[in-house]
Amino acid sequence: MSYQEVKIADLQPGSYVVQVLRQNGDIIVKHAGWVRTAQAVAQLRQKGVLVVLTDPDKQLLQKAPVEQAAEKAAEPTPDVTSRALFSDEQPKAERALVQVQKVQRQMLDAVRSNNNIDLTLVYEVSAGLAESISRNQDVLLCLSRIAEQSDALLQHSINCAVFMAAFARYLNLPPHKIQSLITAAxxxxxxxxxxxxxxxxxxxxxxxxxxxxxxxxxxxAGDISLWISQHCAHLDGSGSPKISAGQIDKGSRMLAIVNYYEKLSSGQHSKQGPLAASRSLLERTPHQLDSELAQLFIKCIGIYPPGSVVKLSSGKLALVLENNPKKPTLPKVKVFYHSSHQHHIPSKIIDLSRQQEEQVDSCVELKKYGLDVRNYF
Structure with missing residues (x-):
């Protein structure tokens, strides 16, 4: 049976929602799933949803409460969020990033001085990163990528935390789990x-x-120390500690992916661009890294992650602002320089998925042109 369009007034609990077709707001369904209760239907209506696309073949039958609870825990529900505009989220994301930089610097200084760490502050900034990511993940991803710190350890840990926030959110994990994973990063x-x-x-x-x-x-929290202790383990048992797939927690696998990707794509650690970094990440699967999680991570942050610089087919250079999950090779970018003519051009934001003249030719390292990416954000 094919998918069916259903008006929100006719949507019944137990329906499997694939996509929002018409709405008054700006709702995004990141993960298809069942709308199990009348309250969930009411939430969609309150957020301005008018028409949804459903899969009739996945209609749930009414079951006993125990069975419903078990299925609710096992199956994802639609991740429905109102996505903040990039410009609206930017000042909030900047404040969250400044705060986490301040706390992370204090924490590193405490360790260097052999003093105790105040994890209360760490948990607070982890929650701040999670909240910013929930509103619009591309803003924080962009800001963290273009930021430059003299302390490489500081920058690595913050970048990993931002990647982890986006990754955990993309997997639709519970808020407390997201916060713990960010803290571990x-x-x-x-x-x-x-x-x-x-x-x-x-x-x-x-x-x-x-x-x-x-x-x-x-x-x-015990799970945080567990993830840290296992993040260098490999699924085939070749890493450290010498444990294999069945013994490695999912959180540890996520931290391993985030840590490895950041080292590959960071200008301070590697000369690889994000596209090459993604390829290297996948080359480590399935023997060392979790293949399914690695692919989901790349889908989450994009082939050309926010904050990276690309050269378009016309020779123009552009800063990637927003990832396009449905068309990952066609992000939203801001052009600012012509590489062939070697001069600046009027900055302009282009959604590559809505035009046919331009496409991404390659990732570039802007410093090769004597330019600083922070001047074009």
Whole structure:
């Protein structure tokens, strides 16, 4: 049976919603799923949804409450959110990023001085990142990518936290789990701050120092230390510690992907562009990294992530502002420079998915042109 258009007034609990077709608002359904209750239908109506696309073959039959609860836990429900405009979210995301930079710097300084860490502040900024991502993830992804810190450890941990916030949100995880994963991303390399030798050490070699530093805190959730301890493990057992797929938690697998990708795509660690970084990430699957999660992560942040610079088919350079999940090779960009003519051009925002003249030719490193990406955001 084919999909059916259903007016919101006719939508029944148990329907499987695939897509919002018409609305008064700006609702995004990131994950198809069942609308199980009358309250869920009412929520869609309140947010301005007029018509949805449903799959009649997946209509749920009314079941006992215990069965309904079990299915609700096992199956994703539609992730319905109002997406904030880029310009509206920008000042809020900037404040969240400044705050996390401040707290992360304090935390690293505390570890270097052998003082205890105040995780209350870490949890607060983790919640702030999660809230910004929930409104519009592309803004924070863009800001963190173009930011430059003199402290490489500081920048790596913050970038990982922003990636993790977007990734966990994309997977539709519960809010408390998202916040814990962001915190783990901020803390996973904390032991490297203790000595210069640790700073240069391989990631797995610094894990004991990180766990020792975190053991001095009184309110560290157990799952956070577990994810940190396992984030250098490989599914085939070749990593550290020497455990294999069945023993590696999902959160640890996510942290491994985020950590590896950030190192590949960060200007301070690698010369690879985001496209090459995604390819390298996939090359590590399925033996070292989780293949399904790696593919979902790339879908989440995009082939050309916000904050990256691309050269268009015309030779114009453009800053990627927003990812396009449905057409990942056609993001929304802001052009500002012509690489062939070597001069600036009037900046203009272009949605590549809504025109046919331009397409992405390649990713570029803007410093090769003597330009600073922060001047064009």
């Amino acid at each position: 901020l803390l996973h390399d904390i032991g490297k701050a203790i000595t210069p030798d640790n700073l240069q050490a391989e990631d797995h070699a610094a894990i004991p120092a990180s766990l020792t530093a975190l053991s001095k805190t009184t309110n560290l």
